[in-house]
Amino acid sequence: MGPSGTNDCLAAAAESALVALAMTGDDKAFEELVRRWQGAVRGLLRSVCGDWALADDLAQEAFLKAWQKLRSLKSPGAFGGWLRRIAVNVFLTYNRRGRLPIKDSEQTKWHATSKQEDPAARIDLVKALTRLKPVERLCVVLSYSERMSHSEICSTTGLPLGTVKSHISRGSEQLRTYLKAYKGAV
C-alpha cells in the first residue's frame, strides 16, 4: 500500500485506533488526530484568547504537549477531553505570565465552516468576549461553547467550584450587557 493508501486508511480509521497507533510512535496517526481536532482546539483557543495568531501558536503548543505526553493517556477513548484540558492548561500558563490583553478586538472575521445566519451577532460575540477578563472568558467559553458542567470546568481548569460559578455568572452577565449595548447601537 502506497502513502496515499495509508493516508486514506488513517482518514477512515476510528479515533481510538488512531490514538492507539499514535501511542506506539506512529507520526502519521498523530498527524491525522491533529487534522481532526485542530478546528476544535483552535476554535476554543480563539474564543478565549481573542487574538487569532496567538491562539494558533497556543494550539500548536497544545498539540506538541499532547504528542509528548501521549503515553500517559490512560484510555484512547478519552483523547478529546484530555486534549481540551491540555489546551486550557497551555492558555492558563500563558495567562499567568500576564501577557494576555483585554481589548476590543479588531479581528472580526471567522474563517469557518459556520452555519452562521447573523454575521453581525457573531462578530459582536467575538468582540464582547475579548472584553472579559481572561479567566472569566475561559469559564464562560467552557460553559456555553464547550457545554461543560461546572464540575468539569473545575477539573479542567483547577479552579475551585465557587470561583468557577462566580466567573460564569459575572462573565455571562457582562456578556449580555455588551451584546445588548451592541444591538442597541446597530
Add this chain to the structure above:
Amino acid sequence: MEHESDMELMRLFAEKGEPGPDEAFVGRVSRRIRRHRNAQRILMAVIAAASVAVLAVLGPWLMEGISYITLGTTFFARTVVGLLFSPVGFSVGGSLGLFLFIKMR
C-alpha cells in the same frame, strides 16, 4: 428570563462555529514535532558521548577505588570469620546464645 438569555448565549456560541480544515496548520504542527524529535535525538547523543568521555577519564580511578573497597571488605570479612572461629569467639557466641535462650524462656 435568565434561562432564556442563557439559551440565547448558547445559540450564539453554537452559531460561531469553529475554524475549518487547515492543512498549513497541520503541517506546522508536524514540523514542530519533527524538530522536537530531532532535538531530543541530538540531546541523547550528546549525553551518551559525555557519559563515554566521563567514563574514559574517570575509569582508571574508578577501578582503583573499587579494587580498594573489595580488598578492604575481604580483609574485614576474613578478620570477623577468624574471630568467630577462635576460642574467644566461641565463648562469646555461646554466652550470647545462652543469654538469649534464658531471656526467651
